[in-house]
Amino acid sequence: EWQAVHNGTGNTQYSGQVTLGSTPSGSSFNLTDGGRGNHRTYNLNRGTSGTGTLFSGPDDVWGDGQPSTAETAGADAAYGAGLTWDYLKNVHGRNGIKGDGVGAYSRVHYGNNYVNAFWTDSCFCMTYGDGAGNAKPLTSIDVAAHEMTHGLTSATAKLVYSGESGGLNEATSDIFAAAVEFHAANGQDLGDYLVGEKIDIRGNGTPLRYMDKPSKDGSSKDYWYSGIGGVDVHYSSGPANHWFYLLSEGSGAKTLNGVNYDSPTSDGLPVTGIGREKAALIWYKALTTKFTSTTNYAGARTGTIAVATELYGAGSPEVKSVTDAWAGVNVGA
Numbered sequence: 001e002w003q004a005v006h007n008g009t010g011n012t013q014y015s016g017q018v019t020l021g022s023t024p025s026g027s028s029f030n031l032t033d034g035g036r037g038n039h040r041t042y043n044l045n046r047g048t049s050g051t052g053t054l055f056s057g058p059d060d061v062w063g064d065g066q067p068s069t070a071e072t073a074g075a076d077a078a079y080g081a082g083l084t085w086d087y088l089k090n091v092h093g094r095n096g097i098k099g100d101g102v103g104a105y106s107r108v109h110y111g112n113n114y115v116n117a118f119w120t121d122s123c124f125c126m127t128y129g130d131g132a133g134n135a136k137p138l139t140s141i142d143v144a145a146h147e148m149t150h151g152l153t154s155a156t157a158k159l160v161y162s163g164e165s166g167g168l169n170e171a172t173s174d175i176f177a178a179a180v181e182f183h184a185a186n187g188q189d190l191g192d193y194l195v196g197e198k199i200d201i202r203g204n205g206t207p208l209r210y211m212d213k214p215s216k217d218g219s220s221k222d223y224w225y226s227g228i229g230g231v232d233v234h235y236s237s238g239p240a241n242h243w244f245y246l247l248s249e250g251s252g253a254k255t256l257n258g259v260n261y262d263s264p265t266s267d268g269l270p271v272t273g274i275g276r277e278k279a280a281l282i283w284y285k286a287l288t289t290k291f292t293s294t295t296n297y298a299g300a301r302t303g304t305i306a307v308a309t310e311l312y313g314a315g316s317p318e319v320k321s322v323t324d325a326w327a328g329v330n331v332g333a
């Protein structure tokens with residue numbers, strides 16, 4: 001099927017000047033990305049329901065980089081959604097969240113002083129607040145990828161959003177948030193294993209979450225323990241986020257793109273990293289071919305070892321690292 005693809009210019013808050021897919025309509029343009037399943041970006045203008053209005057205008061230039069200009073959050077959200085679409089397609093061969101080529105939509109300027117973002121299955125859409133106080137608009141690349149990945153999880157493993165499966169659901173969103181950010185590296189954002197480092201959601205300059213040592217946030221768990229299913233899913237995600245870091249980069253201190261990491265293991269034994277591309281491929285294949293709605297940490301270990309065995313062979317260094325990384329977060333045989 002032939003589809004016209006048209007590009008405009010976005011002036012974003014977090015990524016500078018970028019190319020955005022847009023659609024000509026009469027003498028105007030709107031923020032519908034024809035090259036990415038007609039993903040649309042809407043302005044809620046502080047409302048909390050419906051879609052508000054599709055961003056449109058005469059010049060095909062979206063935003064000016066300033067958060068006070070309404071289009072800017074739209075440009076950032078559209079860019080993050082496009083990068084996530086491209087990541088799924090180019091890295092995993094997946095055509096959209098459901099694999100059917102159909103785009104979702106984004107809504108920005110949700111409510112007043114709203115310091116969160118969220119995915120909603122029923123509208124197949126993601127929504128962003130503008131932040132409050134020091135907290136900036138939540139439209140950074142990693143937050144966009146995190147929210148869109150909730151749609152991917154809902155379309156695949158359907159990990160129930162409570163207990164250990166809920167922690168794995170949250171970790172899946174953080175893992176692909178990091179993977180998209182690294183894949184998108186564009187000079188301003190070289191990628192990191194932090195979540196929300198650009199939005200100052202805590203107001204003190206620290207990230208929302210740390211994948212190398214999740215407890216750095218004061219709440220997340222570094223290691224699995226029996227009973228972890230009883231904590232908030234944004235904290236029980238810790239061991240899986242930590243597993244992804246260990247598998248990607250290996251254990252111990254490391255500096256990457258100017259960020260210092262410090263990844264200890266629960267057993268004190270070293271883990272050899274296999275690189276984030278292989279680690280993300282293993283998680284993606286486990287999510288889409290092994291995990292079910294009730295997969296827990298033990299099941300995630302079994303599923304990822306099975307995938308690594310299929311991809312790289314029994315006894316491969318990759319299988320050893322996957323196994324060692326789980327042991328490093330206290331998930332054993």
Ligand code: ASN
Binds near residue numbers: 116146147150170
């Ligand atoms: N921003 C949060 C998240 O995506 C919203 C929530 O708690 N579901 O995890």
Ligand code: ZN
Binds near residue numbers: 146150
């Ligand atoms: Zn989430």
